[in-house]
Amino acid sequence: MSSINVPEIRLRRLNKHPINTNGDYVLYWMIANRRMDYNFSLQRAVEVCEQLNKPLLVFEALRCGYKWACDRIHQFVLEGMSVNQERFKDSTATYYCYVEPELDHGKGLLEALAKTACAIITDDFPCFFIPKMLRQVAPRLPVVVEAVDSNGLLPMRAAPQIYPTAYAFRRFLHNELPEYLRDKPQANPLAGKKLPNLKNIPSEIRARWKPISAKSLQTTSKILTKLPIDHEVGSVAFEGGAVAAKRALTSFLSKQFDHYIEQRNLPEEEVTSGLSPYLHFGHISAHHIFNQIIKQEEWSVEQVCDQKATGKRAGWWGMSETAEAYLDQLITWRELGYNMCWQREDYDQYESLPDWAQTTLENHARDPREYCYTLEEFEKSKTHDALWNAAQMQLVTEGRMHNYMRMLWGKKIIHWSESPQEALKIMIHLNNKYAVDGRNPNSYSGIFWCLGRYDRAWGPERPIFGKIRYMSSKNTARKFSVDGYLERYGNQKRQNSLFD
The missing domain is CATH 1.25.40.80 (Serine Threonine Protein Phosphatase 5, Tetratricopeptide repeat)
Structure with missing residues (x-):
């Protein structure tokens, strides 16, 4: 498939199957760029539709079997689906929105849609379960599958190496980014487009995998209670979409x-x-x-x-x-x-840390710890440190954490865990379970920064941390006023004796 509008560097072919010119539609499988605007994936799908003179079917689904599936994440996605359903309603594309009601109910749906598709366009997202899913699914589908990178201003594959620091990456950006700033996605790829109408989705598909209605999407609380997901991680106050x-x-x-x-x-x-x-x-x-x-x-x-x-x-x-x-x-x-x-499959593993960080942490792995907490104690904000407890409470209740507090939060988990490897597991679990923006390359950067990624060796060398940058609640309270933060999230007045 030739490309006119979307830069070739943002396109990645996932299998060797051909285009089915006799198909009924081009299928856009929306999995990461869940929007209409400024979306290179949708733009590419429209481009292929125009080349083939075929209708566009936009398929957005939400399964319930992914790790950390809960009311919080589901509601945020469902609210986005509601907006998409409304926006696509008045476009020349057909929008098929499916929410899996029980484990594995959606199995076979993509394959069924692919049977009558000309080609499949999807989103190229380098994190969580999506890369593995695409690797497994694409070869099984009968038509060409193309993943489109609409993640950032710089195409992911424009960078030829992994950059060890923000400074090194920034220097690269200063040289290369201007070229790509001109290749921006269209504000609305469907605006003014007169694509052929899709008469219908096969009735047997709609009967077996019933699309969710607009009315149901407007009452997400009722949907959530019926799904086999974690209901203890409740929804948040800010709306998705x-x-x-x-x-x-x-x-x-x-x-x-x-x-x-x-x-x-x-x-x-x-x-x-x-x-x-x-x-x-x-x-x-x-x-x-x-x-x-x-x-x-x-x-x-x-x-x-x-x-x-x-x-x-x-x-x-x-x-x-x-x-x-x-x-x-x-x-x-x-x-x-x-x-x-996108370049390292082990981006979420301890072994992906810089050699110097692993060495210094190993040198201090057996240092005595004055405090050592379990995952449950961390999760329930049961440490001796009121400020850390407040940060964890914000994460649990609001699904987010103040940026500076997130750094302190991670550093102290390292300080109070049995080992740096255990600390990493705890940080990933708590962040991915409670943070709405978890399970993202950027959130993994923040977690691994606490352990030395993108940083340098610091002195003086300290117990437990070695040459890893150190932070403490006491120093944070000296630098910034935290009384209001403690009052809001700590449910107790500031007590200096509780700071480490």
């Missing part, structure tokens, strides 16, 4: 943006964008966020074309200090995680 994501972006740019530099590390303040969950589930695109920022900054791509690559966090873009600080998080740090995940 593309509409809520755009609302959060507008609020950030109009209210918090001006205070971002001064207050982003203050636990008591709420000045971060809150967009991480929406990025993770594909409810909003990094391109969309970037476009809104440069519009606000009155900036154009040409302004960076002749800039020298420095690797420095500030000054290269030629934007305001606030914009550059936020873009460093959105592009450098976020896409650094994708850079690791």
Whole structure:
């Protein structure tokens, strides 16, 4: 399949099967970019439809057998499905939305849809169960399957190596990113498109795998109670979906943006964008966020074309200090995680840490620990440290954690676990179970940063940590006011004696 609109570097063929020119439709299997806007995958599917003069069937599903499946994650995805169902209703594409009612009920559905498809377009996401699923499923399908990278501003495969630090990756970005900033996805790939109409989905498919109704999606609490998922991890206050994501972006740019530099590390303040969950589930695109920022900054791509690559966090873009600080998080740090995940299958394993980090942690693995907690004690906020307990409580109740507190949270799990390997298991489990933005390359970057990934050796060498960067609740409380944070999440007044 030739490509006109979507850059070839973002396309990856997953099997050797041909196009079925006699098929009834092009199938877009939406698994990670769960949105209509700024979506290279949808754009590619529309492109193939136009080449073949075929209808477009958009298939979005939610299974219940994935690890850490719970009300919290399911509701967020279901809310996004509700928005998609409404948006696709008035388009020339047909939207088929399926929510698995019981374990393995959806087995065979994709294969059934593939039998009458011309080609299958899907999302290229390098994390969690998706890479393995694509490797297993694609060879079994009877038509060509193509995965499209719509994850970030830099195509994942534009980076030829794994970068060990943010500085090294940033220097690479300064050289290479301008070329790709011009290849941005269309705001709405279906706008103005007159694709052929799909008369119907085979009745036997709809009967066996009944699509979920719009009414059901609007009453997600009733759906959740019937599903075989973890009901103890309850839903969160913030809503999922593309509409809520755009609302959060507008609020950030109009209210918090001006205070971002001064207050982003203050636990008591709420000045971060809150967009991480929406990025993770594909409810909003990094391109969309970037476009809104440069519009606000009155900036154009040409302004960076002749800039020298420095690797420095500030000054290269030629934007305001606030914009550059936020873009460093959105592009450098976020896409650094994708850079690791697509190239190393063991990105979530202890052995993927830098050699120096493994060496220093091993040298101190048998150091005595004054406190040593079990997973259950960590999970239930039953440590001696009130500030750590408050951070864990925020994670459990709100499905998110203040960015600075997340770093402290991870460092202390290392401090109070039997071994660094055990600490890693605990961090991954708690983060993936409770954080709405968990199970993402960026969240794995944050967890592994606590153990030395993307960092350097620090002195003085300390017990347990060795040369790994050290953090403590006591120092955090010295640097920032935490009384309000403790009052909100700790259910107890600050007690200095409880800090480590």
